[in-house]
Amino acid sequence: MGLMHLNTSENGMTHSLKLRSYQKEDAEIICKWLRTEEELYRWSADRFNRYPLTGNDINKNYAPQLAAGRFYPLTAVDERGHVAGHFIIRYPYDDDHSVRFGFVIVDPALRGKGYGKEMLLLGIAYVREHLPATRIDLGVFENNESARRCYEAVGFTAYGTRECVMPIGTWRCTDMEIDLER
Numbered sequence: 001m002g003l004m005h006l007n008t009s010e011n012g013m014t015h016s017l018k019l020r021s022y023q024k025e026d027a028e029i030i031c032k033w034l035r036t037e038e039e040l041y042r043w044s045a046d047r048f049n050r051y052p053l054t055g056n057d058i059n060k061n062y063a064p065q066l067a068a069g070r071f072y073p074l075t076a077v078d079e080r081g082h083v084a085g086h087f088i089i090r091y092p093y094d095d096d097h098s099v100r101f102g103f104v105i106v107d108p109a110l111r112g113k114g115y116g117k118e119m120l121l122l123g124i125a126y127v128r129e130h131l132p133a134t135r136i137d138l139g140v141f142e143n144n145e146s147a148r149r150c151y152e153a154v155g156f157t158a159y160g161t162r163e164c165v166m167p168i169g170t171w172r173c174t175d176m177e178i179d180l181e182r
Contacts, residue, residue, distance in 0.1 A: 043104075
């Protein structure tokens with residue numbers, strides 16, 4: 001995958017992020033961003049169930065999905081090449097019409113500054129340009145209001161809610177979607 005690039009301005013600040021394919025070395029950086037058990041579960045739902053998480057845990061989780069070929073982990077880097085964020089795109093069903101964003105995370109030092117929005121816009125552009133999907137969905141826990149606002153800012157709308165039983169409690173999740181015009 002070639003780099004996808006976007007320049008945006010938010011609150012008078014200009015950002016310049018690029019998306020690149022995830023590299024195994026990114027995992028250790030991502031783990032450092034998961035500072036509490038609650039942050040781990042807001043990021044991964046029940047996909048890992050261990051805190052603290054290690055880079056090896058992430059890479060072992062990703063390996064079989066990468067081998068299946070319908071899983072695209074992406075990393076956002078700034079103009080200096082520093083890792084600023086990460087997320088995955090996967091096909092949750094056998095058809096090619098819908099993809100799901102997951103494991104969306106931004107460096108805690110950059111949160112609230114528009115980097116998440118920029119990364120998601122790059123992800124939406126990636127789907128439009130490289131995948132046949134006409135719909136993207138994702139889930140966000142109700143205890144993650146800033147993430148929900150970020151998703152809404154790039155065009156995601158709620159279409160359902162559900163309860164998720166997590167090792168640290170039962171959380172409500174809002175499922176959101178965006179339809180891509182082709």
